[in-house]
Amino acid sequence: MIQIKDTVDSRRFEINSNSIHFGPWHISYNISCILPSVCSTKVVCERDDDQFCQFCIYCKELTIPHFPDMVFPKNILTLTHKSGASINFNPLDALKRVANTVEAIEVACAEAWQESRPDAGKKKRTFDWTFATDYKGTFTDNIVIQATDETINYDILKQKEQILFYHDLTLFEDELHDHGVSKLSVKIRVMPSCWYLLLRYFLRVDDVLVRSNETRMFHMLNSDYVLREYTVKESLAKDLNIPTAQMKEADDVIPFLPVKEKVTEKLIVNF
Numbered sequence: 155m156i157q158i159k160d161t162v163d164s165r166r167f168e169i170n171s172n173s174i175h176f177g178p179w180h181i182s183y184n185i186s187c188i189l190p191s192v193c194s195t196k197v198v199c200e201r202d203d204d205q206f207c208q209f210c211i212y213c214k215e216l217t218i219p220h221f222p223d224m225v226f227p228k229n230i231l232t233l234t235h236k237s238g239a240s241i242n243f244n245p246l247d248a249l250k251r252v253a254n255t256v257e258a259i260e261v262a263c264a265e266a267w268q269e270s271r272p273d274a275g276k277k278k279r280t281f282d283w284t285f286a287t288d289y290k291g292t293f294t295d296n297i298v299i300q301a302t303d304e305t306i307n308y309d310i311l312k313q314k315e316q317i318l319f320y321h322d323l324t325l326f327e328d329e330l331h332d333h334g335v336s337k338l339s340v341k342i343r344v345m346p347s348c349w350y351l352l353l354r355y356f357l358r359v360d361d362v363l364v365r366s367n368e369t370r371m372f373h374m375l376n377s378d379y380v381l382r383e384y385t386v387k388e389s390l391a392k393d394l395n396i397p398t399a400q401m402k403e404a405d406d407v408i409p410f411l412p413v414k415e416k417v418t419e420k421l422i423v424n425f
């Protein structure tokens with residue numbers, strides 16, 4: 155679980171935040187600016203006192219050699235239960251799950267990418283440059299995860315309930331050198347009877363491949379669990395009857411992608 159502690163460059167991060175109480179839950183988000191591309195406080199970071207700027211924290215914690223073009227290190231969504239259990243979504247933990255070995259690169263995608271860009275083949279890529287992550291959130295130990303047959307009740311979400319709280323946070327984004335997009339975002343919606351969130355990794359390598367890894371979470375007021383549904387969808391661009399120009403937005407293309415994997419689990423808050 156990430157500690158939102160002050161870093162030496164915290165003054166550079168003007169943080170905006172907002173929060174709401176929902177039954178025993180406190181739901182909050184922070185928004186801040188982009189991760190710098192170099193160390194901003196070398197004198198401090200090179201000292202031997204464990205104080206580092208955000209950039210140096212990312213370099214220390216991650217093994218991938220490049221970060222996405224835009225990382226928002228303090229864009230964090232946190233749901234804290236009064237028992238002390240908490241669920242949060244942060245870009246650092248998501249990027250820890252990006253593969254950094256050659257073997258882990260999705261071969262079909264990498265080959266297709268290199269065919270579409272002959273110059274790309276010259277440079278050996280030694281990590282997953284699509285930043286694919288199967289991150290499903292960061293949890294405290296007192297949340298028990300169990301398999302379940304219960305599914306999210308989308309009919310409840312379709313009811314026209316008042317929206318008490320809403321936000322859409324980008325955790326990271328990369329434009330793949332103008333050849334597509336790799337983006338991780340999380341949005342939360344709180345209604346009088348429930349809360350619902352969607353963490354979405356969306357990848358579009360133009361004319362090659364489209365993929366999404368989505369985690370949905372749903373919690374009804376007065377219940378002691380959260381349903382989590384994880385869905386992986388993927389298609390080669392040539393198998394989709396959609397022009398590239400109409401695939402710009404995730405919502406335009408994800409509904410048409412075939413499902414490769416779907417798992418639903420219950421997160422039980424351990425009182």
Ligand SMILES: [Zn+2]
Pocket residue numbers: 192193194195196199206207208209210211
């Ligand atoms: Zn630094």
